[in-house]
Amino acid sequence: MSTIHWTTGDTRQSARWHSESAAPLPQQIVLADDRMKADDAYRLAREGTALLWQGDFHNARHLLQAMGRRLDRTRPRSGTSPSESFHLHRRHRSHRARVLGKLLVLLDDDYRLALRRAPDVRQACREAYGPPQGPTAVSLRELLGVIGAHQWRMKGVDVPALGARIHPHYGVFAPVRGEYVDLVARAPLPPAVQRTPETSTAFETSTAFDLGTGTGVLAAVLARRGINRVVATDISPRALACARDNAHRLALADRIEVSGPGLFPEGRADLIVCNPPWLPARPTSAIEQGVYDPDSSMLHGFLTGLSAHLRPGGEGWLILSDLAEHLGLRTRRQLLDAIRAADLRVVERIDTKPRHPRTRDANDPLHTARSAETTSLWRLTAQPSPGMLTPQMRREVPAFTRITSRILLHPVK
Incomplete structure (x- = not known):
């Protein structure tokens, strides 16, 4: 003391x-x-x-x-x-x-x-x-x-994608930038989830992980989309308490399991979502941990651990802004190299433009970079090892790789 x-x-x-x-x-x-x-x-x-x-x-x-x-x-x-x-x-x-x-x-x-x-x-x-x-x-x-x-x-933050309010705690990043929440709310669910019988009101056998859950907003979106079990993790005790609080407020505590501190929980999932801090720099306070990720450690931790935690047919969703690229802190090539090094492949990239006021503030010293920013949801799957490929898959993988290397763009309105 x-x-x-x-x-x-x-x-x-x-x-x-x-x-x-x-x-x-x-x-x-x-x-x-x-x-x-x-x-x-x-x-x-x-x-x-x-x-x-x-x-x-x-x-x-x-x-x-x-x-x-x-x-x-x-x-x-x-x-x-x-x-x-x-x-x-x-x-x-x-x-x-x-x-x-x-x-x-x-x-x-x-x-x-x-x-x-x-x-x-x-x-x-x-x-x-x-x-x-x-x-x-x-x-x-x-x-x-x-x-x-x-x-x-006390007041909460209105989240249109939920039709409800999220209540952030002190030291937990508030979901005031709604575009990344909208991406998770609208992206097509992976085949591993969609194969569940249509007669069910929820995807009863499906599991999703929300890594770095913060307030629990993305876990709530996934649960509201019908995924029956969502495991939300974070390294911050404050964030874990906040996510539990919000799960109870939204009457989703029976479907959202808050686990941690840590990045990946035990087991495998059909869908693993991660919205890591977007800028590779050192945070100077608790609240900045939602913005700055030293050496992109959480980003790399997600990518390198993803394959081992995905079920067959499952996907990892990486929600990431390219602001770091416009600021010269990370290149697109470095990101793609990290994805390939983790034996992952890109199924699709869904883009949207930020709507926050800083994009229009010409007095902001980082205005040029902010005005050019794009937020993306990268749909990733595990690249099967050569020994796991059937003859048909061996014929299909090269063609699929050529298609996905062009990256399909679907702007969200």
């Missing part, structure tokens, strides 16, 4: 230090209140001094915004290449988070925030941090994220 110390008058005080982004323990702390000027706060924070706020809550938020505006004036220009622009953008965002994270607030031993005009944050903090363990200091920026996450959890 890390502890911060400061002095009020002649009294030395202390509190637990908590940071979801693993920010280091502040070494120098000064008290700050409504008299603190934004220029002074910005200078102290840039020098590494933490400001423990004791004034009005809303004034603290205004001060944080003022410090953010000063940081944005130092935002770097675009680099000479898309990858350089991305790394400059990430470096600036990291610096911005580090400086703004120096404005701290103190939560008491019941997570109460004892500031004028402060909201009741106790339930939000319990959801994010668990049971209280005594007075705790956190950055105001992080606390605002905790409050926002609580509001998202």
Whole structure:
């Protein structure tokens, strides 16, 4: 347990230090209140001094915004290449988070925030941090994220493909980009699922895996499409709890089994779906784990383990954006080589264009790449080994390989 110390008058005080982004323990702390000027706060924070706020809550938020505006004036220009622009953008965002994270607030031993005009944050903090363990200091920026996450959890996110709302927990990526959900809702189910007798209201013998389930939204879509058993996995305990919560809310707990932490569950499935983080970079916080995948480790883990977990006639669905390609972080050739190296073949690629506002924001430093982005669902099957091929299959495989090498494109409206 890390502890911060400061002095009020002649009294030395202390509190637990908590940071979801693993920010280091502040070494120098000064008290700050409504008299603190934004220029002074910005200078102290840039020098590494933490400001423990004791004034009005809303004034603290205004001060944080003022410090953010000063940081944005130092935002770097675009680099000479898309990858350089991305790394400059990430470096600036990291610096911005580090400086703004120096404005701290103190939560008491019941997570109460004892500031004028402060909201009741106790339930939000319990959801994010668990049971209280005594007075705790956190950055105001992080606390605002905790409050926002609580509001998202209470209100939920509308998912048209489900005709229902998904309720994300703190630290779990919310399904606000609906295009990837629509792809899973509309893609043709594999023959291994479709061979089930038509008289059944559900595909009673079918099993699907949803790897990296997050909120459980894709597991819910698969269950709603009639797949009788869906096993949802994740490496994050928060995501596992969130997926269970959503399965219960949607009355699908009898068909969705949440398992983990891990990537693949035991056994084999007719359909294995994976929507890995789309950018090969290191996350700096829990929520960024839904966006950044260091060295594409989850992507490669899915591809290399897929064949061993598919039933005959089954498919793996890889949902992936090509934003990394437009940013120069990964090439299409590298992706196709990874698919081939895993003894997989492409049945079809279904494309759609993102609908989120950033694609139209010309002030976004990554606007060029975002405006060109395409999100795809790759339908993959295991490449049979030569010893498994019948004479008829040996005649058909070369022709099939030639067909699929052109990749069929079916845009989703």
